[in-house]
Amino acid sequence: DVKVTQSSRYLVKRTGEKVFLECVQDMDHENMFWYRQDPGLGLRLIYFSYDVKMKEKGDIPEGYSVSREKKERFSLILESASTNQTSMYLCASSLSGHVENTGELFFGEGSRLTVL
């Protein structure tokens, strides 16, 4: 069974802390994505990556960075967490190529981050 695994389901951090959210997929997918989900705002794209060591900014990259050192792993980093980054974070992956493949995203179960 294909899987996207996010390392932590629930995290509580303090303002100013550095936060790492890890995501691993076992499907040999080229594309990986980080979204944040907030009530009434849907999913908003933070960063994405189409290849190892490659990254692209999404719609809301401010305050975040990412790392993709290996194909299967895509990490989201909050350099200095703030209360407005309290949210649900969703990682997803997909194949590359035609949109029939790239549009089928496989999601992890999410990481709910609370920043106090």
Added chain:
Amino acid sequence: AQSVTQLGSHVSVSEGALVLLRCNYSSSVPPYLFWYVQYPNQGLQLLLKYTSAATLVKGINGFEAEFKKSETSFHLTKPSAHMSDAAEYFCAVSPSGNTPLVFGKGTRLSVIA
């Protein structure tokens, strides 16, 4: 830029009733359209996708959607709601090729016994 609008942040139906979740897209070129479902405390999963092969698309769990270019719509329907359909539903669009999906704000479906 491509976008989708989901009409109604919350829809409530009785068990056995028709489910209709609305999605309209804005696009200057024929888009690729998707519906995803998110059950409580889970990530999203693909329900169905339109990639220009057929205008009526069937998905999992008895859902289907019809692409109507004249109305720029891709509404999701199910003839008879089941309690297990209670979830949040997201419409998404991709212009073409290897570009990230743009999601709507979601519609929460409640099913009343």
